[in-house]
Amino acid sequence: MSTKDTHIPDWLKVPFAGITPAPTQEKGQDLFPTGNWRSIRPVYRDKLPPCNNACGTNEKIQGYLDLVKRGKYLDAYALIKEDMPFPSVTGRVCYHPCETACNRGKYDEAISIRAVERFLGDLGQALKKDVVKAGKPNGKKVAVVGSGPAGHSAAYQLARLGYAVTILEKSPKAGGLNRGGIPDWVLPQDVLDREIERLVELGITVKTGVEVGKDVSWDDLKKDYDAVVLAVGLTEPNSVRAEGEDKKGVHYGLPFLRDIGMGTSKVKLGARVAVIGGGNTAIDCAREALRQGAVEVTMITVEGNTQEMPASPEDLHDMVEEGVELMHGRAVTAVLGNGSVEALQLHPARFSGAINASPINVDREAAAERFPVDHVIIAVGQHASLAWLPQEFKNERGTIKIDRFGRLGNTNFFAAGDIVQLGSGQPLMVVNAVGDGKRVAFNLDKVIRGESLEPRTIPIDVIFDLNRMNMTYFPHFPRVQQEMLPPTSRRKTQQEVIQAFTEEQAVEEAGRCFSCGTCNACDNCYLVCPEPCIARPERSNGMYKILVDYCKGCRVCIEECPTGCLEGVPELDFDTGVVRMDTAFAISPGLHGRQAEELRNLASRPAKNI
Amino acid sequence: MATIEVQRQVLPILGNPNQGARFYNPELPSSEPFVPGHRTCAGCGPSIQYRMTSKAAGDNTILVGPTGCMYVANSSYLCTPYNVPWAHTQIGSAGSFTAGVAAAYEAMIRKGKWKGQFPNIICEAGDGSASDIGLASISGALYRNHDCLIICYDNEQYANTGIQASSRTPYGGMTTFSPPGPLVPEGKKLYPKDLARMMAAGHPHCYVATASVGYPIDLMNKVRKGLNHKGAAYLMVYTPCQKGFVYETPRSIDLGRLVVESGLYPMWEWNPEQRAYDYSFRPASMRPVSEYLKLQGRFGHLHAEHIANLQKFANEQWRMMGVQLPEALLEAADAKNLVNMAAAEEAATVAETV
Numbered sequence: 001m002s003t004k005d006t007h008i009p010d011w012l013k014v015p016f017a018g019i020t021p022a023p024t025q026e027k028g029q030d031l032f033p034t035g036n037w038r039s040i041r042p043v044y045r046d047k048l049p050p051c052n053n054a055c056g057t058n059e060k061i062q063g064y065l066d067l068v069k070r071g072k073y074l075d076a077y078a079l080i081k082e083d084m085p086f087p088s089v090t091g092r093v094c095y096h097p098c099e100t101a102c103n104r105g106k107y108d109e110a111i112s113i114r115a116v117e118r119f120l121g122d123l124g125q126a127l128k129k130d131v132v133k134a135g136k137p138n139g140k141k142v143a144v145v146g147s148g149p150a151g152h153s154a155a156y157q158l159a160r161l162g163y164a165v166t167i168l169e170k171s172p173k174a175g176g177l178n179r180g181g182i183p184d185w186v187l188p189q190d191v192l193d194r195e196i197e198r199l200v201e202l203g204i205t206v207k208t209g210v211e212v213g214k215d216v217s218w219d220d221l222k223k224d225y226d227a228v229v230l231a232v233g234l235t236e237p238n239s240v241r242a243e244g245e246d247k248k249g250v251h252y253g254l255p256f257l258r259d260i261g262m263g264t265s266k267v268k269l270g271a272r273v274a275v276i277g278g279g280n281t282a283i284d285c286a287r288e289a290l291r292q293g294a295v296e297v298t299m300i301t302v303e304g305n306t307q308e309m310p311a312s313p314e315d316l317h318d319m320v321e322e323g324v325e326l327m328h329g330r331a332v333t334a335v336l337g338n339g340s341v342e343a344l345q346l347h348p349a350r351f352s353g354a355i356n357a358s359p360i361n362v363d364r365e366a367a368a369e370r371f372p373v374d375h376v377i378i379a380v381g382q383h384a385s386l387a388w389l390p391q392e393f394k395n396e397r398g399t400i401k402i403d404r405f406g407r408l409g410n411t412n413f414f415a416a417g418d419i420v421q422l423g424s425g426q427p428l429m430v431v432n433a434v435g436d437g438k439r440v441a442f443n444l445d446k447v448i449r450g451e452s453l454e455p456r457t458i459p460i461d462v463i464f465d466l467n468r469m470n471m472t473y474f475p476h477f478p479r480v481q482q483e484m485l486p487p488t489s490r491r492k493t494q495q496e497v498i499q500a501f502t503e504e505q506a507v508e509e510a511g512r513c514f515s516c517g518t519c520n521a522c523d524n525c526y527l528v529c530p531e532p533c534i535a536r537p538e539r540s541n542g543m544y545k546i547l548v549d550y551c552k553g554c555r556v557c558i559e560e561c562p563t564g565c566l567e568g569v570p571e572l573d574f575d576t577g578v579v580r581m582d583t584a585f586a587i588s589p590g591l592h593g594r595q596a597e598e599l600r601n602l603a604s605r606p607a608k609n610i
Numbered sequence: 611m612a613t614i615e616v617q618r619q620v621l622p623i624l625g626n627p628n629q630g631a632r633f634y635n636p637e638l639p640s641s642e643p644f645v646p647g648h649r650t651c652a653g654c655g656p657s658i659q660y661r662m663t664s665k666a667a668g669d670n671t672i673l674v675g676p677t678g679c680m681y682v683a684n685s686s687y688l689c690t691p692y693n694v695p696w697a698h699t700q701i702g703s704a705g706s707f708t709a710g711v712a713a714a715y716e717a718m719i720r721k722g723k724w725k726g727q728f729p730n731i732i733c734e735a736g737d738g739s740a741s742d743i744g745l746a747s748i749s750g751a752l753y754r755n756h757d758c759l760i761i762c763y764d765n766e767q768y769a770n771t772g773i774q775a776s777s778r779t780p781y782g783g784m785t786t787f788s789p790p791g792p793l794v795p796e797g798k799k800l801y802p803k804d805l806a807r808m809m810a811a812g813h814p815h816c817y818v819a820t821a822s823v824g825y826p827i828d829l830m831n832k833v834r835k836g837l838n839h840k841g842a843a844y845l846m847v848y849t850p851c852q853k854g855f856v857y858e859t860p861r862s863i864d865l866g867r868l869v870v871e872s873g874l875y876p877m878w879e880w881n882p883e884q885r886a887y888d889y890s891f892r893p894a895s896m897r898p899v900s901e902y903l904k905l906q907g908r909f910g911h912l913h914a915e916h917i918a919n920l921q922k923f924a925n926e927q928w929r930m931m932g933v934q935l936p937e938a939l940l941e942a943a944d945a946k947n948l949v950n951m952a953a954a955e956e957a958a959t960v961a962e963t964v
Contacts, residue, residue, distance in 0.1 A: 023691055029647030031689055037652060472867065475894065523635070527826050528863050530657040531646035539636075550646035554653030554852075559860035 028533070028550055038553030040568040042525075042546055047461045047517030047564065051113060054101035056427075057083045057153070057435030061098055061113055066520050066541070068116055068510035077124045078131045080117065084434060085156035086195040088125050089149075089178055091118025092187050092498070094431050095280075095312045103516050106466060109479035112501075112509050119506040125194050134202045135162030140448055143168055143225040145212050148176025149430045150417025151231035152199065153437030154444075158229075159202040161445050166225070167204060170211035173262060174199075177233055177418075178430065180258030181281065183288050184494045189261070213388025227412040227444050230400060231437060234382035234418045234428075240276055242345075243334040245378075249341035253281045253379025257288060270374025271295040274344055275324075276332055277379035278302070278309035283316060285377045286324045290491045294375070298325040300332065302349050302360055318497065321487040330369070331362050335376065343372040384419055397423040405453045406440035412447065416440040463517040463564055473524070473562035480509040519544070519565040525557035613720045617727045618757070619670060621834040624827055635827055641669045648684045648691040653859030655849035655866070656680055656763040658823045660734060663761060663847075666830035667837060669694060671730040672711055676704035676744060678736030679770040679851075680763065695729075701739045705747030705760065708733035712756040730837045731758040737778040738768045740846075741805045748844075752813040755841040759833065762805065762844070765851035773854040777803040780874065781923065782916050783908050785854065790911040797911060801923060806846040810880035810887070817843040818880035823850070824866025825877070828891070832879070839882070848875045856907025865905060871895055872902040873924035873939075876931050889931045896933075898942040899924050904951065914948035921948075 023029040051061040060079050067076035080087045094114050102110035124130065140163050144155040147169040155165045173179060174196050178187065200206060210216060212232065221228045237252035239245055251267060253275075259265035273294040275286040278301035289297045299319075303309045305328055306316060320326070331349035336342055346369040349362040383398055393408050395401040399422050400408065400415040407414050417433040426432050446453055463469070483499040484490075490497050501509065519542040526534045526544060533550035534557060536543065542565075558566045624637050643664035650657040656679055664671060673696040675681040681698050684691055699707035712731045718724035733748075740748055740762035748760055767785050768774040775787040781801045784790055788798035810818035817839040821829040829847060836843030850857070850865040857865065869875040870893045877891040899920045903909040912920075921943040928935055941947050 023645045023647065023689065023693055025642045025645060025693055028645040029689055029691055032647040032649060034647060034649065472864075472894075523638075527638075527662070528658060530650065530652075530654045530661065530862070531648070532642065532644070532661050533646040547646060552652035554651075554862070555860040556653050556658075556862050560863050 028531075028547070033549040034531070034552050035547075035549045038548075038551055039571050040553045040555060041548065041551065041571050041574065042553075042555065042558050042566050043569045044519060044542060044544060044546075044565055045461075045567055046519060046542065047463050049516040049518060050101040050103055050462055050464060051098035051111075051516075053460070053462045054097040055083075055435070056097065056429065056431035056433075057438055059083045059098075059117075062513060062515055062518050062520075064120065065111065065113070065116060065510040065513040066515060068120070068506055069513070071507065073120065073123055074131065077120045077127075080120055081124070081130075081132050083438060084117075084431075085153050085198075086121065086178075086192075086434075087117050088121030088191050089187060089195060090431055090434070091115070091121040092191070092496075093178075093182050095427070095429050097431070103463065103466060103469075103514055104512060107471065107474065107514075108476045111512050112479055112482065115480075115482050115501045116506050116510055119501045119503075122500055125191065130198050130201060132156075132160065132198075132202065134159050137164065138162040140164065140226040141166070141224070142227045142229065142444070143221055144229045144231060145221075146176055146231040146233055146417070147174040147196070147206065148231060148233050148417060149178055149433035150233070150419075150437035150440075151176060151229065152178070152195075153434040154229045154231060154414075154416055154441045155199060155204050155437075156202065157438050157441035158444065159199070159204050161441070163445075165204045167199070167206045168210040168212060168216065169206065169208045170214075171258075171262060172208055174206050174208055175261075176231075177433075180261045181254060181284075183257060183260070183284050183291075185287075185291065185490070185497050186284070188496060218388060218390060221413075222411075227414065227448060229437070229440060229444065230408075230413060230415040230419065231417040231433075232384070232386075232419050234384050234422060236383050236385045237378065238381045238383060240332050240378055240380055242332045244337070245335055247335050247337055247341050248339060249337070249375045250335060251375065251377045253277065253285045253377055254382055256285060256377055257281070260288065260292070267292065267375075269294045272373045273297045273375045273377065274371065274373045275299045275377045275379060276301075277381075278311060279379065279381070280311050280315060282377075282379040283311050283319050285379045287319050287322060287491075289375075289377060290322060290324070291494060296325070297323075298327055298371075298373075300327045300330050300344075300346065300371075302329065302331055302351060304329050304350060318484075318487075322491040323487070327371075331360055332376075333362060333364070333368065336370070341373060341376055343370050344376065345369070346371055382418075384422070399423065404455065405443040406436070407443065407447065407453070412444075414440045414444050461517070468564040469514060469516065470560060470562045470564075473522075474514060477512050479512070480505045515563045517564050520563060522562055524560045524562060525566060528556050528560045530554060530556065614722050616716055616719045618840065619668075619727050619730060620838055621666070621668065621730075623831050623834055624666075639665060639668055641665070643667070643669060643671060643673075643692060643694040645691045645693055649686055650679065650683045651852050651859075653852045653862045654679075654683075655823055655851055655862050656736070656765055658862060659761075659763050659829070659847045659849045662823070662826050662829055663732065663734070663833050664692075664694070666833040667730045667732060670727060671732060672696070672715075674699060674704065674708045674711060674731070674733040676707070676733070676735050676739045677701035678734075678739055678763075679765070680734050680736065682770040702743045703747050704733050704735040704739045704744040705749065705751035707747075708758045708760060709751040709754060709756040712758040716757070728757065731756075732833075732837075733758060733760045735760060735762055736769075737762055737764045737766060737805070738776045740764075741777045741803050749809070749812065752809060752816050752842045752844055755815060757841060759836040759843045759845060761833075762846045763849045764805075764846050765849050765854060766802070767851065767854045769851045769854050773851075778805065781920060782903075782912050784911060785908070795911065795913060796916040796919075806844070809844045809846075813842070813844070814880075814885055815841060815882050816880075817841075817882055818845075820846045820848075820875065820877050822848040822866040822870050822875060822877065824848075824863055824868070824870060828877070835879075841882075854908065856910075857905050861905055865902070867893070868897065868902040868905070871897045872899045873928045874899060874902060874920070876927045878931070892933075896928070896936065896939065898939060900942070900948065910951050912951045913945075914950055915945040917948050917951070918943055918945035 049062040064076040064079045096114045098113045099110040142163045144151045144167045147167050158165050269292045273289045330346040333347045334345040352359045352361045416436040418428050521541045533547040535545045644661045671694045766778045773785045775785040782796045784797040790797040806820045819832045821832045879888040
């Protein structure tokens with residue numbers, strides 16, 4: 001076909017050598033913006049990894065594992081400190097819901113996240129000066145009642161926001177349940193002491209020996225402070241309501257552990273000890289009893305087997321390894337003895353409902369069992385002591401009545417931790433209390449600043465399905481195991497049972513992370529693009545850019561993204577950056593038009609310059 | 611006249627810390643001699659190969675493009691996506707043109723007419739040029755040992771003319787020249803020409819290797835080894851063709867891995883110093899060929915016996931690599947244990963439209 005006699009504007013005539021712009025490394029060829037072939041556009045959209053989602057305080061776990069993998073330990077520590085005031089503590093005691101949720105668990109073995117957290121926590125403890133700074137003072141005073149996990153977390157976050165925080169603690173030493181509920185061979189006291197020091201370094205005043213209701217009243221708190229966080233915890237042990245429970249030799253779980261933790265214990269255990277209860281505290285009591293000189297320790301639970309026990313399976317395993325006997329399906333109906341305990345009377349029993357908090361059915365028709373013991377430790381949960389609290393803020397569960405933001409009515413009082421979580425369905429664990437403290441601190445800040453409290457409505461996309469990632473890129477690697485003291489030698493000492501990771505172990509373990517749904521700068525998309533239209537000025541997480549002028553939408557990058565961070569979105573969903581048909585015969589001055597500009601001016605240029 | 615010694619480039623070999631698990635490599639060069647804005651199909655395998663090859667070679671490179679996809683689709687409308695000197699040559703003269711460029715640079719440097727290092731001279735020939743039409747000229751360039759790297763990007767057919775069979779098209783591969791029908795149900799009866807081995811056996815002084823786009827760091831290292839080798843080098847790279855193989859575009863890299871894992875494309879190097887094959891490359895896993903075949907429409911017409919034939923072919927390749935064959939692969943070579951390709955009917959319609 002000839003174009004003779006056809007009118008074609010000058011600027012639409014075929015370009016020729018010398019005019020055709022040369023391609024550049026940065027931009028490619030101007031002339032062929034092949035992006036208009038595309039119907040699906042690759043988009044980097046970070047999702048929430050399941051570990052971050054499962055964590056009680058939503059630590060950015062994938063983030064710090066990635067930093068550890070690259071040897072940026074200090075950055076990793078700073079990242080963990082955003083949500084967690086004491087990684088050295090949770091790195092030892094946490095029941096790690098993150099590891100349960102870890103996608104790697106469906107593939108080979110879950111990442112040992114807690115061990116890496118402990119590695120970072122210990123690193124932070126060794127620092128002369130903490131990386132976290134107190135916020136610019138805003139002149140507001142806040143009291144935090146209780147220095148357990150929730151109080152510690154709330155005070156820490158409030159200090160970072162610039163509040164003058166005072167912690168009121170009734171015990172002689174701060175630490176709350178972290179000190180009183182966790183034995184030394186899990187969490188050494190000096191680790192906790194160092195974390196409390198960090199709070200003081202942030203400018204927080206810690207007043208010990210101050211009990212609310214006795215030394216300060218509700219009205220004092222209201223008068224002296226702009227806002228108050230109540231994180232008083234559950235202090236009173238539950239009883240089993242057995243006959244003769246007041247006899248000498250009967251101890252209660254938390255006070256037993258607390259006195260040992262505070263160094264005020266006068267208990268001398270006999271050879272045979274029975275522990276009543278099947279939870280984590282009961283396990284700690286049983287293991288502590290061995291270390292306090294007991295020879296035979298038996299755990300008596302109402303639960304019919306170990307699966308039903310509301311305890312961490314690992315701790316249970318370690319306890320059995322240390323030689324604690326288990327006795328299931330029994331309830332204590334009487335404590336026998338003349339003045340002090342000599343034996344227990346047991347009857348077969350089971351829970352009447354599906355959950356462990358339901359009333360117990362005791363089969364009193366069956367023959368009673370006599371179980372000879374020297375001491376009994378009862379660890380069947382705790383309840384709150386709230387005599388000082390105005391009646392209007394108490395609820396039927398015996399805890400503090402709050403709204404969904406942790407606020408008590410319209411007051412500037414907030415409550416966090418076990419005192420509000422008991423019976424709410426939340427597990428009563430350290431990390432949940434820390435998360436509660438953190439959220440309440442942020443809500444308190446909003447109230448003080450006069451902002452309205454609104455629930456978060458942004459939907460979150462959590463990756464649970466391994467098919468959303470490319471598993472070809474993950475060779476199977478076994479989990480790096482933490483070393484432990486052998487059961488025979490550890491059952492008599494207060495030394496830490498579980499040993500810390502070395503640097504190499506931590507890096508190796510962090511390297512196993514899938515980085516579910518989050519870009520970790522693996523460069524795959526950059527390297528497999530056929531155009532190549534994925535630009536990367538420097539290698540950094542999430543710093544990849546797709547040149548939409550050229551992307552043909554082949555989706556190779558989406559398929560080869562190991563983490564599932566890249567996804568395809570239909571092109572019609574976009575109204576920006578869209579390349580319409582503006583190649584050869586476009587009328588509008590698009591990319592082709594830019595070149596046509598030169599052609600149009602050709603006539604005015606002397607021939608020798610063309 | 612005093613002669614000047616030719617200064618040659620030495621490219622460092624890239625480390626592979628993750629054993630191919632991830633591609634990230636801190637030593638990757640940042641330059642991009644191959645830029646976007648070309649008209650290859652979406653997900654084009656040869657294009658992926660071209661980019662990786664030129665990235666590994668760097669900016670002091672001269673590319674030679676005999677007729678083929680990477681000439682026709684890339685250099686249109688008087689512009690090309692190459693940021694380095696590039697020249698087209700006829701499909702039959704790939705080797706002679708490349709040899710001429712190499713010889714000219716040697717002479718110019720010797721006579722002081724070109725200052726600087728000897729460039730990396732790379733010829734990017736398709737399998738049509740390398741295995742059929744230009745075979746003689748490439749063999750000549752290798753035989754005379756000009757300092758150049760000749761790459762055959764092997765998409766197993768003549769793709770830019772509309773999918774015709776080449777001598778590299780595998781057994782059973784459907785093309786417009788090898789349509790399946792009642793008389794020849796497998797489509798293509800002949801097995802592919804073992805081109806790389808032919809080059810290694812015929813020109814033992816050359817560095818010869820096979821590679822695949824599924825293993826980018828390995829591919830880049832082989833390019834660098836070939837360029838560092840003083841003398842001619844030959845590299846054959848598996849590059850899936852979305853139009854000809856009839857697969858979904860996202861699977862390009864996946865196919866590059868699967869073809870190696872199924873044993874249809876053994877990866878090896880010919881060591882010219884020791885005059886020996888290096889069969890040490892091992893993919894992460896071994897798979898039956900059907901896992902590779904089922905992704906592609908061009909194999910959709912195969913019957914169980916044809917798949918068994920291909921499995922026998924793959925098993926021979928594994929044996930040649932010195933790999934102990936697992937029982938599953940031996941069983942898969944028996945047609946009794948296999949079923950016909952499920953997509954046979956769809957494949958027939960594709961055959962009509964191609």
